Amino acid sequence: MNYTSTRDNSVKASAAYAIATGISPDGGLYVPESIPALTPDELMAAAKENYRDRAVRVLGKYLTDFTEEELHECVNGAYTGKFGGEDVAPVVDIANNRFVLELWHGPTCAFKDMALQLLPHLLTRSVKKTCDGKEIVILVATSGDTGKAALEGFRDVPGTRIIVFYPVEGVSAIQKRQMVTQEGENVGVCAIKGNFDDAQTGVKRIFTDAEIAAELDKHNMAFSSANSINWGRLAPQIVYYISAYADLMNKGVIRMGDKVNVVVPTGNFGNILAAYYAKKMGLPIGKLVCASNANNVLTDFLRTGVYDRNRQFHTTISPSMDILISSNLERLIYDLSGCDSKRVKGWMDSLAATGRYEVDEDVKARIGELFWAGCCDDASTQATIREVFESEGYLSDTHTAVALNVYEQYTKEFGADVPTIIASTASPYKFAPAVLGAVAADKISDDEFDMLSALNEVSGVAAPAPLAGLKGKKIRFERVCDGSKMKETVLDMLHIKES
Ligand SMILES: *Cc1c(COP(=O)(O)O)cnc(C)c1O
Numbered sequence: 001m002n003y004t005s006t007r008d009n010s011v012k013a014s015a016a017y018a019i020a021t022g023i024s025p026d027g028g029l030y031v032p033e034s035i036p037a038l039t040p041d042e043l044m045a046a047a048k049e050n051y052r053d054r055a056v057r058v059l060g061k062y063l064t065d066f067t068e069e070e071l072h073e074c075v076n077g078a079y080t081g082k083f084g085g086e087d088v089a090p091v092v093d094i095a096n097n098r099f100v101l102e103l104w105h106g107p108t109c110a111f112k113d114m115a116l117q118l119l120p121h122l123l124t125r126s127v128k129k130t131c132d133g134k135e136i137v138i139l140v141a142t143s144g145d146t147g148k149a150a151l152e153g154f155r156d157v158p159g160t161r162i163i164v165f166y167p168v169e170g171v172s173a174i175q176k177r178q179m180v181t182q183e184g185e186n187v188g189v190c191a192i193k194g195n196f197d198d199a200q201t202g203v204k205r206i207f208t209d210a211e212i213a214a215e216l217d218k219h220n221m222a223f224s225s226a227n228s229i230n231w232g233r234l235a236p237q238i239v240y241y242i243s244a245y246a247d248l249m250n251k252g253v254i255r256m257g258d259k260v261n262v263v264v265p266t267g268n269f270g271n272i273l274a275a276y277y278a279k280k281m282g283l284p285i286g287k288l289v290c291a292s293n294a295n296n297v298l299t300d301f302l303r304t305g306v307y308d309r310n311r312q313f314h315t316t317i318s319p320s321m322d323i324l325i326s327s328n329l330e331r332l333i334y335d336l337s338g339c340d341s342k343r344v345k346g347w348m349d350s351l352a353a354t355g356r357y358e359v360d361e362d363v364k365a366r367i368g369e370l371f372w373a374g375c376c377d378d379a380s381t382q383a384t385i386r387e388v389f390e391s392e393g394y395l396s397d398t399h400t401a402v403a404l405n406v407y408e409q410y411t412k413e414f415g416a417d418v419p420t421i422i423a424s425t426a427s428p429y430k431f432a433p434a435v436l437g438a439v440a441a442d443k444i445s446d447d448e449f450d451m452l453s454a455l456n457e458v459s460g461v462a463a464p465a466p467l468a469g470l471k472g473k474k475i476r477f478e479r480v481c482d483g484s485k486m487k488e489t490v491l492d493m494l495h496i497k498e499s
Contacts, residue, residue, distance in 0.1 A: 001064040003030040003231065006334040007345040015063040016126035019119075019232035022225040027348070028341070029330050030231045036061035038242065038281040040256055047246040051088040052079050054246065055118075055239045061281075062235050063122070065129065074121035078236075082107055082117060089114065089240040091247045094392045097416050098407070099253070100400070101244045102424045108178060109427040109464050110320070111271065112149035114240060115233040120157040122232040123224065127159070135221045137494065138162040139206060141199035144175040145320050145426070147189075148182070150226045155184030161221075163188040163493055165199045168480055172319075173448040174430060174467065181473035188493040189477035192486070202486040212487055219496055228270045229327050237274030238281070244421050245283055253419055259286040261420040263410070265403040266290050266298055267321035269328040271423060276332060276370070286418055289372045291406035293318045296375035298326055303373055305364035307347075308356040317378045317434035318398040320425070325351075333359055336366045372414075374406035378434075381405060385428075385438035395439070395459045398431045400424040429455060429463045 003018040005011040007028030013021075018030035038046075038058070046054045055075045060068060079088050084105040092100045106113025127136055136159060140150045147164040154162040166179060168191040179189045192199045206212055207223055216222060226233070241262065248254045262285055264272035272290055279285040292299050294314040301307045309324040316322055334344045337359070347357040359367075376384075381398055384405040389395050396404060403422050428435045432451040436444050436458070443454035449471050452463045462468075481489045 001036070001062060002033045004033055005029070005341065006031055006330050007341050007348060009339065009341040014065045014130075015231065016065050016129040019122055019126040019230060020130045020224065022227070022230045026345075028345070029229050029328070029334075031331050031334060032062060035277060035280045035335075038283065040282075043242070043246065043283070044256060046242060047249050049246075050086060051239075051243055052076060054243050055079070055236070058239045058242055059235055062238075066122075066125065070125060074118060074125065077121045078118035083113075089243055091244050091251075091421070092394070093251075093253075094388065094394045097419050098404075098422055099244070099248060099419060100394070100396070100422050100424045101240065103240060104397075104425065104427045104430075105464075106149075107152045107466050108145070108148045109430045109467055110145040110149060111423070111425040112145050113152070115228075115236045116146075116149040116153035116226065118153075118236045119226055119230065119232045120154045120160060123226075124157060124159050126232070127224070131222070133220065135219075136160045136224045137216065137221050137490075138224055138226050139203050139490070140164045140226055141196065141203040142166050142171075142179075143196045143319060143322070144171045146227070148175065148178045151179065151182045151184070151187050151189070154226070155182070155187055157186070161186045161188070161494065162226075163190070163490055165190055165192050165203060165486065167192055167195045167199050170196050172431070172433075174432065174470070177448065177470050177473075178467075180475050180477045181470060182476065189479075190486075190489055190493070191480040192483055193480060194483045198483040202483050206487055206490060209487065212491070215491065215496055216494075219494075221494070228268050234270055234274060234277075234328070234331075237271055238277050241275050241278040241285070241421070242281075242283055248419060248421075257284055259284050259418055261285070261287045261289060261418045262423070263289040263291055263403045263407045263420060264423045265318065265321060265399040265425055266292055267323045267326065269298065269326040269332065271425070273328045273331055275423075276335075279370075280335075287372050287410075287414075288370055289374070289403075289407060289410050291403040292373070292375040293321050293381065293402050294375065294377050295322050295324060297324055298329070299373040299375040301329070301373075302367055302371045305367065306356070306358045307351065309351070310355045317381060317431065317437075318402050320399060321402065333363060336363045338362075372410055374409045376402055376405040376409075382434065382438035384408070385435060389439050389459070395428045395435065395455075395461060396424060397426040397428040398434050399426050401438075427464050427467070428459075429467050
C-alpha cells in the first residue's frame with residue numbers, strides 16, 4: 001500500500017515514510033492510494049478478538065511495510081495495561097438507542113491517547129526503516145489535551161525526546177498541572193508568554209529554521225511532529241469504530257450488516273474522518289453526524305459546501321473543538337473529489353489566500369449523502385450534561401455533550417430508530433468546572449482538586465486515577481519563556497550550546 005499527497009498525485013511514499021515525515025513537501029497530507037476493504041467475514045472474526053488483535057487486523061491493511069510481529073509489538077506497547085482494563089474503548093448503553101464509545105480511559109483522560117500511545121511505537125520504527133540512527137525530537141505546541149497526551153506517549157521511549165510549549169494563560173488548571181508534573185527522562189515542558197497561536201507560530205518557525213536543523217544534525221538528532229495530520233495518528237482511530245461495531249454485535253444490539261449511525265464531537269476533523277474511512281472500508285455506517293460548538297465553521301461547510309474561516313473565534317467550555325481551520329478536512333474533500341489533487345490544491349490555495357473556498361456540486365452532493373451536521377452553544381451543552389445526568393445517570397464531559405446535543409437535534413428530524421455510536425472524547429473530570437456548573441453549580445471552587453472531589457460526590461463515579469493522582473506530584477517544569485526565545489529554549493533543553 002502506497003501513500004500519495006492530497007495536493008500532488010505524483011507523490012509516492014511508503015507508510016513508514018509518511019509517518020516519519022508527517023507532511024508531504026508540497027504541503028499536502030499523506031493519504032493511502034486506495035482504501036482497503038474489510039469483508040463481512042473479517043468483521044465477524046474481529047468480533048471474537050480483543051482490542052489489540054482488532055487493531056493489528058485493521059492497521060495491517062494500511063501499514064503494509066510493517067510486519068505483523070512489529071504491529072503486535074507496537075499495539076501491545078500502546079494498549080496493554082494503559083487503559084484501565086481489557087476493554088480499551090468500552091461502549092456504554094445510555095438508552096434510546098444511544099451507545100457512548102468511551103475513548104478516554106488512557107493515561108491522560110482524553111481520546112488523543114488512543115492515537116498518541118501508539119504513535120511513538122510506529123514513529124520510532126518508521127524512522128528506523130527510512131532514516132536510521134537519528135534521535136527524534138518531537139516539538140509540540142498545545143492548547144491542552146495534545147501536549148499532555150504526546151508527553152505520556154513519548155515518555156522514556158528510546159530514541160526520542162519531546163518538548164511541549166503551552167500558552168501560559170491558555171490551558172485549564174488541571175491541564176497545566178498534568179503537564180508541569182510530567183515524568184520521564186526525555187521530556188521537557190515550557191510555558192510561552194502569549195496565546196496558543198504564538199506557541200504554534202514559534203514551533204512552526206523552529207521546524208523551518210535551517211540553522212537549528214544543522215545544529216541538531218551535528219548531534220545526530222532530527223525534528224519530527226506528532227500533530228493530528230500525521231497518518232500515524234489517524235490510522236489508529238479507524239480501529240475503534242470497527243471495534244465498537246463488533247461490541248454491539250456481541251451485545252446482541254445489532255446483527256452483522258445492520259446500519260449504525262456515528263456522532264462525533266469535532267475540531268480538527270481527525271476523529272470523524274477515521275469513521276468515514278471505516279465506512280468506506282465496508283463497516284455498515286449510515287450517517288456520519290458532525291457535532292460542533294459555537295465555532296461552527298464545519299456545520300456551515302457540510303451544509304453549504306462553503307468553507308469560510310472569516311468569522312469570530314469563540315472561546316468555549318469545549319476548548320479542544322475551538323478551531324477555525326480543520327486540517328484533516330483536506331483528506332475528506334480529496335477523497336470525495338475522486339482523488340483530484342489539482343482541485344484540492346486550488347481549494348487549499350484559496351483557503352490560504354482568502355480564508356475561504358467552495359467545493360463543486362459533485363462533492364457537495366456526496367457530502368449530503370454521507371453527513372449531517374449541527375452545532376450548539378455553551379448553555380445548551382450544559383443543559384444536555386444536566387439532562388442526560390438526571391435522566392440516565394450518565395455524566396458526560398463538555399465535548400461529548402456537544403455530540404449528545406447535536407444528536408438530539410438529528411433525531412427530531414430523522415427519529416431514533418438506528419442504533420447510534422456517540423464518540424466520547426474526554427473524562428468529565430478533565431473539564432470539572434464546566435461540568436460542575438451544569439450539575440452542581442454551588443460546588444464550583446478555586447481549587448482544582450476540591451472540584452474533583454465535588455464531582456465525585458455528585459456523580460458517585462470516582463475520579464480517574466491519573467487526575468486524582470496529580471495532587472501529590474512534584475512540579476518539575478516551571479520554565480516560562482518569551483515567544484521570541486523558543487529556539488534558544490529548545491537548544492538549552494536539549495543541552496546543545498549554540499555555536
Ligand atoms: C482533540 C479533541 C476533539 C476534537 O477531535 P478532532 O479529531 O480534532 O476533530 C474533541 N474532544 C476532545 C476532548 C479533544 O481532545
